[in-house]
Amino acid sequence: MRNYIIKRLLLLVPIxxxxxxxxxxxxxxxxxxxxxxxxxxxxxTSPDSIARxxxxxxxxEPLYIQYLKxxxxxxxxDFGNSFLDGRPVLxxxxxxxxxxxxxxxxxLILEFFIGIILGVTSALKRNSFYDKSITVITFMGYSxxxxxxxxxxxxIFGVKLNxxxxxxxxxxxxxxxxxxxxxxxxxxHLLLPVFITAFGGLAYISxxxxxxxxxxxxxxxxxxxxxxxxxxxxxxxxxxxxxSLLPVITLLGLSLPGLIGGSFIFETIFAWPGMGRLxxxxxxxxxxxxxxxxxxMAAFLTLLGNLLADIxxxxxxxxxxxx
Amino acid sequence: xKKMIWTGLIVLIFFIILxxxxxxxxxxxxxxxxxxxRLQPPSLKHIFGTDELxxxxxxxxxxxxxxxxSVGLLAVIIATFIGVLYGAVSGYLGGVLDNIMMRIVDIILxxxxxxxxxxxxxxxxPSIINIxxxxxxxxxxxxxxIVRAEVLKIKNSAFxxxxxxxxxxxxxxxxxxxxxxxxxxxxxxxxxxxxxxILIESGLSFLGLGVQPPYPSWGNILMSGKDYIHTAWxxxxxxxxxxxxxxxxxxxxxxxxxxxxNPKLKKE
Amino acid sequence: MxxxxxxxxxxxxxxxxxxxxxxxxxxxxxxxxxxxxxxVVGESGxxxxxxxxxxxxxxxxxxxxxxxxxxxxxxxLDKNNQQLLDIRGKKIGMIFQEPGASLNPVFSIKEQxxxxxxxxxxxxxxxxxxxxxxxxxxxxxxxxxxxVYESYPHQLSGGLQQRVMIAIALSLSPEILVADEPTTSLDxxxxxxxxxLLKKLKIKRNLTTILITHDLHLALELCERIVVIYxxxxxxxxxxxxxxxxHHPYTKALFEIIPDIKxxxxxxxxxxxEFPDMKENFKNCSFSGRCEFSKAKCRRYQPxxxxxxxxxxxxxxxxxx
Numbered sequence: 001m002r003n004y005i006i007k008r009l010l011l012l013v014p015i016x017x018x019x020x021x022x023x024x025x026x027x028x029x030x031x032x033x034x035x036x037x038x039x040x041x042x043x044x045t046s047p048d049s050i051a052r053x054x055x056x057x058x059x060x061e062p063l064y065i066q067y068l069k070x071x072x073x074x075x076x077x078d079f080g081n082s083f084l085d086g087r088p089v090l091x092x093x094x095x096x097x098x099x100x101x102x103x104x105x106x107x108l109i110l111e112f113f114i115g116i117i118l119g120v121t122s123a124l125k126r127n128s129f130y131d132k133s134i135t136v137i138t139f140m141g142y143s144x145x146x147x148x149x150x151x152x153x154x155x156i157f158g159v160k161l162n163x164x165x166x167x168x169x170x171x172x173x174x175x176x177x178x179x180x181x182x183x184x185x186x187x188x189h190l191l192l193p194v195f196i197t198a199f200g201g202l203a204y205i206s207x208x209x210x211x212x213x214x215x216x217x218x219x220x221x222x223x224x225x226x227x228x229x230x231x232x233x234x235x236x237x238x239x240x241x242x243x244s245l246l247p248v249i250t251l252l253g254l255s256l257p258g259l260i261g262g263s264f265i266f267e268t269i270f271a272w273p274g275m276g277r278l279x280x281x282x283x284x285x286x287x288x289x290x291x292x293x294x295x296x297m298a299a300f301l302t303l304l305g306n307l308l309a310d311i312x313x314x315x316x317x318x319x320x321x322x323x
Numbered sequence: 324x325k326k327m328i329w330t331g332l333i334v335l336i337f338f339i340i341l342x343x344x345x346x347x348x349x350x351x352x353x354x355x356x357x358x359x360x361r362l363q364p365p366s367l368k369h370i371f372g373t374d375e376l377x378x379x380x381x382x383x384x385x386x387x388x389x390x391x392x393s394v395g396l397l398a399v400i401i402a403t404f405i406g407v408l409y410g411a412v413s414g415y416l417g418g419v420l421d422n423i424m425m426r427i428v429d430i431i432l433x434x435x436x437x438x439x440x441x442x443x444x445x446x447x448x449p450s451i452i453n454i455x456x457x458x459x460x461x462x463x464x465x466x467x468x469i470v471r472a473e474v475l476k477i478k479n480s481a482f483x484x485x486x487x488x489x490x491x492x493x494x495x496x497x498x499x500x501x502x503x504x505x506x507x508x509x510x511x512x513x514x515x516x517x518x519x520x521i522l523i524e525s526g527l528s529f530l531g532l533g534v535q536p537p538y539p540s541w542g543n544i545l546m547s548g549k550d551y552i553h554t555a556w557x558x559x560x561x562x563x564x565x566x567x568x569x570x571x572x573x574x575x576x577x578x579x580x581x582x583x584x585n586p587k588l589k590k591e
Numbered sequence: 592m593x594x595x596x597x598x599x600x601x602x603x604x605x606x607x608x609x610x611x612x613x614x615x616x617x618x619x620x621x622x623x624x625x626x627x628x629x630x631v632v633g634e635s636g637x638x639x640x641x642x643x644x645x646x647x648x649x650x651x652x653x654x655x656x657x658x659x660x661x662x663x664x665x666x667x668l669d670k671n672n673q674q675l676l677d678i679r680g681k682k683i684g685m686i687f688q689e690p691g692a693s694l695n696p697v698f699s700i701k702e703q704x705x706x707x708x709x710x711x712x713x714x715x716x717x718x719x720x721x722x723x724x725x726x727x728x729x730x731x732x733x734x735x736x737x738x739v740y741e742s743y744p745h746q747l748s749g750g751l752q753q754r755v756m757i758a759i760a761l762s763l764s765p766e767i768l769v770a771d772e773p774t775t776s777l778d779x780x781x782x783x784x785x786x787x788l789l790k791k792l793k794i795k796r797n798l799t800t801i802l803i804t805h806d807l808h809l810a811l812e813l814c815e816r817i818v819v820i821y822x823x824x825x826x827x828x829x830x831x832x833x834x835x836x837x838h839h840p841y842t843k844a845l846f847e848i849i850p851d852i853k854x855x856x857x858x859x860x861x862x863x864x865e866f867p868d869m870k871e872n873f874k875n876c877s878f879s880g881r882c883e884f885s886k887a888k889c890r891r892y893q894p895x896x897x898x899x900x901x902x903x904x905x906x907x908x909x910x911x912x
Contacts, residue, residue, distance in 0.1 A: 014426070015426075015429065015430050015433060018426070018427065018430035019430055019433065019434060022430065022431065022434070023442075026442060026443065026446065139571075139574065139578075140571065142574065143518070143567060143570040143571035143574045144567055144570075145522055145525055145526065145563060145566045145567060145570065146526075147525075147526050147529050147530075147545075148529075148545060148559075148562075148563035148566065148567070151545070151549055151552065151559060151563075152559065152563070155552050155559075159552070159553065219692065220687060220689065220692040220693050221692060221693050221694055221695045221696075223644075223649065223687070223693075224685075224687060224693040224694070224756070225695070226647075226649050226679060227644075227647060227649055227679055227680070227684075227685040227687075227760075228679065228680045228684070228685075228707050228759050228760065228762070228763075229676055229679040229680020229681060229707060229711055229763055230680075230706065230707060230710065231673075231676060231710065232672055234706075234710065238706075239695050239698070242697055242698075243695065243696070243697055246697065256435075257432065257433065257434070257435040257436065258435070258436070260435045260438070261435030261436050261437030261438050261439075262437060264437055264438065264441060265437070265526050265529075265530065268530055279438060279441055280441070280530065280532075282445075283441050283442075283444065283445045283532060284531065284532070286445060288445065288446075291441065291442050291445050292442070294438065295434065295435075295438045295439065295441075295442050298434070298435045298438045299433050299434040299435070299438075302433045302434070302435060303433050306433070316697075317697060318696070318697055318699070318743040318745070319696055319697070319743070319745050322743055322745075322746055
């Protein structure tokens with residue numbers, strides 16, 4: 001088991017290396033991308049910031065030297081300073097990280113919680129009216145442009161019914177609230193963005209769980225459990241459930257890139273002060289270093305998530321744990 | 324299964340006809356502004372109403388269909404071309420090269436696609452052509468994996484062996500036999516790919532990072548509409564429904580095709 | 592001795608589509624006395640496994656079941672899932688082919704043995720449970736029972752897995768043990784050990800044992816009484832040791848195709864023809880197509896069961912032996 005974790009951690013190195021190579025190539029090989037001309041034409045960048053950028057990327061040196069120097073900074077998470085306010089990119093990203101994690105982890109929990117319930121119940125009542133309705137509804141959710149749904153829900157719950165706040169992480173009067181009210185305030189702000197983020201992925205997860213459950217129920221050890229005289233509800237909710245939910249852990253890791261990537265749309269719509277919104281603000285302002293920082297951080301988070309998912313899978317599944 | 328394919332196809336063909344014959348269907352121009360007609364609710368003259376600059380929303384949606392559908396289609400063509408080539412070569416040659424090529428795919432997969440797209444848009448600048456290229460360049464990894472898996476499956480099958488024995492060059496074997504045999508999964512991918520690309524394009528346009536005005540796209544109609552959500556519901560409802568219907572019918576078609584090409588399901 | 596199992600006119604069909612059915616069992620009549628050891632023998636797909644699971648009413652959703660199965664004079668086909676718990680595990684313990692697939696891969700052996708006892712015998716004391724579990728493992732001949740107890744299925748060999756399955760099947764002290772192809776996926780030496788174990792347990796626990804197998808050798812090894820099934824029907828039931836005792840042409844053919852190691856073999860004997868389509872509900876003798884003695888009558892009508900010597904035979908022209 002320890003070997004497995006060490007192996008996985010070592011594998012991180014070449015992958016991270018590859019990520020730097022890809023992002024570096026994008027900077028240098030994109031036509032019209034990172035040239036001085038292009039930067040000077042953009043009125044938002046001051047000559048000062050161009051100079052800083054040039055020194056960060058060492059644009060006049062040979063390409064491989066540039067890469068090595070850049071890589072050295074990269075290893076220490078030094079992505080330079082923002083063009084907009086001159087603050088270090090790392091600090092700007094770190095400030096936004098908690099809000100992004102809060103949104104995405106809540107959405108992930110909700111998505112898998114509901115997805116698993118829907119999947120298991122549809123598997124147990126397969127081909128029933130219930131099963132078919134769930135399939136249709138989740139399939140529609142999967143086809144729904146989420147930003148549009150967000151807009152409509154914001155309008156209904158925020159504007160028309162005035163039940164939920166429609167933007168930000170907390171209310172203006174947040175600092176004057178007591179602890180309980182603070183939690184409720186944040187939960188209220190979370191509700192819509194979390195729901196929207198989770199909704200699109202439900203189809204995929206519920207179907208995966210359903211198929212996995214059906215497959216497990218047809219296994220011989222389920223038959224053997226009936227034969228040895230176990231009550232049906234224990235067979236289904238203990239045996240079948242554990243076996244069919246194990247592969248879902250891997251799915252959890254795999255769904256991370258989409259989730260984190262999608263966060264820039266939802267965070268922008270809901271003015272959520274997270275990394276995604278930071279990326280959007282940076283994009284519309286051509287704040288190159290910040291964009292780079294966010295992309296690498298997002299890739300790093302995804303990697304970390306995948307790693308955690310794989311390790312927890314290995315910890316839970318005895319077939320891997322005791323190899 | 325057949326019902327899914329037909330429903331999907333009919334809705335799609337309907338949208339495609341609307342897009343192709345846009346100038347004949349509507350007598351308005353998509354960019355002529357007339358402030359005196361701004362934010363008119365749907366009426367007989369303007370069946371989907373007018374936007375904040377007095378343009379006919381129905382006309383803009385017709386032309387928007389052109390943009391959305393062609394962005395989806397062209398982006399997927401690029402992605403399919405890269406992906407098929409990459410997957411076929413990787414799977415067929417095998418060995419160390421295959422290993423390296425697949426690790427590269429793994430790495431690209433760990434970078435959240437939308438952030439990658441965002442970064443490229445900032446570097447290249449938003450325009451219809453760039454959006455197509457960027458979506459194409461960032462979404463070929465799935466198809467490469469599918470094609471590689473299929474190639475590995477049939478690589479050692481008898482008829483490839485016999486093709487080798489006759490002395491056909493590798494190139495011919497890869498392109499003629501293997502690609503012909505992977506057409507099914509590729510077609511399924513293309514359909515899902517188009518629906519995904521349309522969602523990405525409309526999302527980007529909705530945030531102002533995609534198709535730029537005055538060119539219409541369903542996404543940027545929604546973008547301008549969101550500021551008038553209290554007064555002009557038609558700016559929100561119609562483009563959203565259009566995106567949903569297009570994506571929904573593409574997904575239906577994709578599901579149907581997947582079942583059709585799945586030999587396990589065929590027997591039942 | 593009283594009959595512990597009485598099966599009367601049992602028919603089981605599997606619906607495979609709206610107009611197709613597999614007739615897995617047809618008019619099965621079978622009585623088994625307490626303490627008896629019976630082998631149910633037949634080719635794969637003949638319905639013998641269906642017979643096994645019917646006895647605990649554990650059939651797939653698409654199955655239709657008619658007739659009567661009485662265990663200790665209790666009709667089990669009328670029972671619901673809750674009532675069936677009194678049969679499953681408590682009256683009849685069952686083991687299956689491929690022990691590896693019968694054990695849940697993500698729970699330890701300890702967990703899988705103890706859960707049944709905990710729930711059904713309502714024992715919750717951990718030490719008591721562990722003691723019962725370890726004793727069961729010892730009883731089925733596992734020497735390092737402590738290691739096995741803490742193991743997961745994939746860490747055990749096929750033979751050990753099957754021993755564990757037997758231990759689990761015996762954990763609620765059933766009176767009947769049904770072993771459905773218990774040794775098919777195992778090595779020959781391990782096969783012999785498992786059969787030895789079943790023999791020992793049969794005596795020690797006074798078990799009524801039903802061995803379902805396609806292997807006549809195994810059947811003869813463990814059981815006196817042999818029930819031969821062909822295409823969902825019992826064609827012969829009785830005390831058969833060799834081809835001489837066989838009164839049904841199919842039984843005779845089965846014995847004759849066993850290669851005898853003492854004789855030099857020029858050619859393996861085979862039963863000519865093909866196994867009939869189980870989707871057909873026969874109106875004639877199902878073996879008539881392959882039977883070397885078949886006459887016009889056999890191809891037109893269903894034979895009745897007749898008594899020949901000590902055996903019951905379903906044939907118009909039973910062999911005299």
